[in-house]
Amino acid sequence: MPELPEVETMCRGIAPLVGRKIVAAGRLPCQRRPIAVTPGPAGWKSRVVGQKIDRIDRVGKRVVIVLSNQERIVFEPRMTGLVLMAEPPSIEHLRFHVDVSTRKEPLQLRFWDRRGLGSVRLYSAQEFESAFQSGKIGPDALAVSPAQLKECFAGCRQSIKPALLDQKRLAGVGNLYASELLFSAGVHPAIRCHRLTDKQWKAIHKTMLKVLRTAIRYEGSTLGDGTYRNALNKAGGYQNKHRVYNREGLPCPVCTTPIQRFVQTQRATFYCPNCQADALGQLEEPTSWES
DNA sequence: CGTTCAACCTGGGCGC
């Protein structure tokens, strides 16, 4: 679930931890398969306890805790992981925690993950540098200029929607926001990158920033299963603003044409066949993306 | 090299 807006909300939610000192860290006993923690919990204590939290960064869809010794704790929520300071939705899915000291009362930083596809990893400064250097992950979706955005997809012949999900090209956009931003840009999700006009790239850039920033303001999207929560275990609000995602058959908010759903590289895509029509004839294979 | 697909997991929703 968590895409850029949700992960950004997690980062902002745990900002009160900055400047405080870690007093304990470890994987909690869990009846489920334990979350992937690298290195093993035993190796954590000597490297983490006593360190101050200098800063909290976001790298694409990951939360990065920067410690005073320059090591990094990286939370990768994947589909259902949550970074919490509040009580978790259910205790049996709580798989990792860090206790952080404070003058008044202790705070806890927890990683909760229902499906357990996420991970927690501790990196040395050097390991972090090489793991997230350019080439391994693209520039952040909120930080690119229109020209840089186009450059991210230079030479790409893939359809735009699945291409937007490629974190090596551009970091942060996921399945939900890809559909939403292409709708706002009026661009058909199956048009191949190399056929997009400069005007369309500019529209994609503009609507990408707008959609992501607005979603951050609403603290992300909590879908029907209610899994996504901010750091204080509160649901987001952007799901009420979705214009095409999960709205198959419902009227387009602009033209009332029924929203359509189809599958691209195993992921659901939602779009309006009227607002995102192939007006410029850029779809070379008109039937390949159907059904 | 690009793309396709199964796999990693849990649980909600649906049809029968």
Place this chain on the structure above:
DNA sequence: TGCGCCCAGGTTGAAC
């Protein structure tokens, strides 16, 4: 009520 199947915000690595 229950069972089986399909679906889900992401990512990886193997197989074409």
